[in-house]
Amino acid sequence: xxxxxxxxxxxxxxxxxxxxxxxxxxxxxxxxxxxxxxxxxxxxxxxxxxxxxxxxxxxxxxxxxxxxxxxxxxxxxxxxxxxxxxxxxxxxxxxxxxxxxxxxxxxxxxxxxxxxxxxxxxxxxxxxxxxxxxxxxxxxxxxxxxxxxxxxxxxxxxxxxxxxxxxxxxxxxxxxxxxxxxxxxxxxxxxxxxxxxxxxxxxxxxxxxxxxxxxxxxxxxxxxxxxxxxxxxxxxxxxxxxxxxxxxxxxxxxxxxxxxxxxxxxxxxxxxxxxxxxxxxxxxxxxxxxxxxxxxxxxxxxxxxxxxxxxxxxxxxxxxxxxxxxxxxxxxxxxxxxxxxxxxxxxxxxxxxxxxxxxxxxxxxxxxxxxxxxxxxxxxxxxxxxxxxxxxxxxxxxxxxxxxxxxxxxxxxxxxxxxxxxxxxxxxxxxxxxxxxxxxxxxxxxxxxxxxxxxxxxxxxxxxxxxxxxxxxxxxxxxxxxxxxxxxxxxxxxxxxxxxxxxxxxxxxxxxxxxxxxxxxxxxxxxxxxxxxxxxxxxx
Amino acid sequence: xxxxxxxxxxxxxxxxxxxxxxxxxxxxxxxxxxxxxxxxxxxxxxxxxxxxxxxxxxxxxxxxxxxxxxxxxxxxxxxxxxxxxxxxxxxxxxxxxxxxxxxxxxxxxxxxxxxxxxxxxxxxxxxxxxxxxxxxxxxxxxxxxxxxxxxxxxxxxxxxxxxxxxxxxxx
Numbered sequence: 193x194x195x196x197x198x199x200x201x202x203x204x205x206x207x208x209x210x211x212x213x214x215x216x217x218x219x220x221x222x223x224x225x226x227x228x229x230x231x232x233x234x235x236x237x238x239x240x241x242x243x244x245x246x247x248x249x250x251x252x253x254x255x256x257x258x259x260x261x262x263x264x265x266x267x268x269x270x271x272x273x274x275x276x277x278x279x280x281x282x283x284x285x286x287x288x289x290x291x292x293x294x295x296x297x298x299x300x301x302x303x304x305x306x307x308x309x310x311x312x313x314x315x316x317x318x319x320x321x322x323x324x325x326x327x328x329x330x331x332x333x334x335x336x337x338x339x340x341x342x343x344x345x346x347x348x349x350x351x352x353x354x355x356x357x358x359x360x361x362x363x364x365x366x367x368x369x370x371x372x373x374x375x376x377x378x379x380x381x382x383x384x385x386x387x388x389x390x391x392x393x394x395x396x397x398x399x400x401x402x403x404x405x406x407x408x409x410x411x412x413x414x415x416x417x418x419x420x421x422x423x424x425x426x427x428x429x430x431x432x433x434x435x436x437x438x439x440x441x442x443x444x445x446x447x448x449x450x451x452x453x454x455x456x457x458x459x460x461x462x463x464x465x466x467x468x469x470x471x472x473x474x475x476x477x478x479x480x481x482x483x484x485x486x487x488x489x490x491x492x493x494x495x496x497x498x499x500x501x502x503x504x505x506x507x508x509x510x511x512x513x514x515x516x517x518x519x520x521x522x523x524x525x526x527x528x529x530x531x532x533x534x535x536x537x538x539x540x541x542x543x544x545x546x547x548x549x550x551x552x553x554x555x556x557x558x559x560x561x562x563x564x565x566x567x568x569x570x571x572x573x574x575x576x577x578x579x580x581x582x583x584x585x586x587x588x589x590x591x592x593x594x595x596x597x598x599x600x601x602x603x604x605x606x607x608x609x610x611x612x613x614x615x616x617x618x619x620x621x622x623x624x625x626x627x628x629x630x631x632x633x634x635x636x637x638x639x640x641x642x643x644x645x646x647x648x649x650x651x652x653x654x655x656x657x658x659x660x661x662x663x664x665x666x667x668x669x670x671x672x673x674x675x676x677x678x679x680x681x682x683x684x685x686x687x688x689x690x691x692x693x694x695x696x697x698x699x700x701x702x703x704x705x706x707x708x709x710x711x712x713x714x715x716x717x718x719x720x721x722x723x724x725x726x727x728x729x730x731x732x
Numbered sequence: 733x734x735x736x737x738x739x740x741x742x743x744x745x746x747x748x749x750x751x752x753x754x755x756x757x758x759x760x761x762x763x764x765x766x767x768x769x770x771x772x773x774x775x776x777x778x779x780x781x782x783x784x785x786x787x788x789x790x791x792x793x794x795x796x797x798x799x800x801x802x803x804x805x806x807x808x809x810x811x812x813x814x815x816x817x818x819x820x821x822x823x824x825x826x827x828x829x830x831x832x833x834x835x836x837x838x839x840x841x842x843x844x845x846x847x848x849x850x851x852x853x854x855x856x857x858x859x860x861x862x863x864x865x866x867x868x869x870x871x872x873x874x875x876x877x878x879x880x881x882x883x884x885x886x887x888x889x890x891x892x893x894x895x896x897x898x899x900x901x902x903x
Binding site: 336 | 742743746747750751754758788791792795798799800802803804805
């Protein structure tokens with residue numbers, strides 16, 4: 193058997209049925225084997241999109257996302273996508289072609305040291321030197337990508353290795369890597385201490401992060417919240433961990449979070465941090481804690497995250513789902529603290545602000561209207577910038593809904609390809625890509641993919657002819673600078689029409705309901721362009 | 733900024749050294765020295781890394797190193813319970829007049845002369861860093877042509893064995 197065929201055999205063994213990619217000279221053997229297989233290959237229009245699509249696919253399917261590119265520029269184009277997945281802990285297996293192994297290091301045509309270049313944002317990487325290692329390497333790659341703290345794993349395969357005859361095609365049944373033994377179960381002593389700390393606290397608060405979603409612990413989190421009565425705030429990546437209509441739900445924290453949620457963190461006497469590194473943007477909006485001490489329980493599958501950004505008294509290394517189950521089993525409802533008063537104190541949400549100027553759509557109102565119109569299983573894929581914040585703040589989470597975004601790296605252009613991946617993973621669910629006019633133009637080429645595969649995605653474009661977030665920052669720090677304007681934007685409707693995608697442009701809130709209904713009913717992809725006031729801010 | 737000596741078992745594969753050194757540079761940690769070589773098990777290499785940093789940095793270094801798939805085990809070596817050694821070779825400028833006195837100092841330090849020429853004398857010595865520093869200081873009086881040092885390597889005293897200590901000790 194050719195090594196390329198063994199690669200495909202290994203992918204099938206890992207239950208891979210869809211891969212995202214873009215071919216080139218040094219990956220042709222793999223593509224030939226792929227063509228003969230039943231695996232669906234989704235051709236993107238630029239390699240970065242392959243990684244984003246695989247990432248959207250992974251987040252919605254719960255499986256490892258797979259993307260394939262050729263050597264050199266194909267591989268380097270993937271880098272931003274790999275880094276995006278790394279920062280958000282998304283499981284990917286990335287396969288790249290490489291020049292002939294005997295020629296590596298001679299600066300051949302389309303040669304790039306991709307394992308070296310991507311080293312700092314891959315969980316692990318392999319440069320395959322012996323074709324007979326491939327079954328083991330692929331087995332390990334999927335294992336490493338999907339266990340512990342998930343992340344992207346890169347396999348770089350020289351073209352001669354792909355073409356070589358392989359002697360042993362048996363795929364190992366198990367993986368044993370002596371340097372990689374992730375902890376999943378929480379330490380029993382720590383579970384006891386955590387439960388005791390909860391019963392002693394007066395103002396406990398949960399901070400849920402993306403780790404809750406990665407470990408599929410939403411159900412356990414809900415049970416935990418209901419059983420303990422503890423209010424919950426979340427990070428951007430933790431959006432969707434608890435339905436926003438739950439009475440214990442307070443809101444999103446951070447620079448762009450709700451002040452109520454940030455104040456809750458400041459006032460709490462016990463923080464239960466689950467599956468988040470509480471990075472700068474999450475911790476940024478929290479008023480200084482001066483008056484009281486706070487105890488911190490930090491649950492994370494990655495021991496390196498514990499104590500990195502926030503100190504903790506009760507560290508718990510393990511999988512969020514497992515640890516929450518352990519805690520639920522141990523908590524006695526009789527030693528539950530009365531959180532009603534604390535909860536009432538925290539519950540005072542700000543109202544929606546209607547657009548003040550005419551001739552524009554208020555993006556907040558648009559997100560709220562959209563929330564009401566969509567099914568309970570809808571998937572929102574937000575880009576980066578103002579649109580991301582509006583989507584995160586005003587889209588209502590319900591059980592079964594998903595919110596995807598590039599939270600860690602903040603990669604503009606993420607939403608279109610990630611939405612494509614999400615739709616392919618779950619064709620029966622509604623998928624909405626929320627994007628600004630800046631991010632839209634960074635991934636315009638993916639209209640080609642969306643159109644070709646007729647992916648029924650609603651593209652909700654907030655067009656303010658600005659890089660809105662940049663404009664906001666410039667205004668705040670440098671006065672009315674407006675250094676970046678996108679005033680000569682193309683006609684996005686016509687542009688989409690050129691890709692055989694229909695769309696409408698609306699300019700007032702009153703058109704929203706009808707427009708959403710039309711978009712939802714439409715068969716095939718649809719662009720809904722909302723003209724937004726260039727001065728619109730994410731802050732109120 | 734305290735100095736710490738870490739003994740790290742890693743898979744004996746290409747790319748491991750770049751992963752480890754890359755980790756230090758991208759996370760802004762300082763490496764004072766790093767030495768590496770094969771162990772009793774040819775599939776395993778052992779690195780001795782000398783780092784400086786406060787407790788927070790040290791903990792982060794250990795945890796981040798542990799995350800590398802190729803890292804098998806990390807142990808911080810306690811100066812009191814370990815033997816630290818470094819090998820240095822020092823090429824000293826000599827003349828007919830100075831040669832004898834240099835040889836005298838070499839014997840005081842229990843170092844070896846590994847090469848002699850008309851104008852130079854090359855000394856090989858092992859010891860902890862302070863011994864090597866002291867010798868280099870003395871040789872400065874004669875004029876040093878070249879110095880090459882391996883960086884610290886270290887092992888625990890007694891029957892303690894790095895293999896018997898588990899990875900991820902800080903959990």
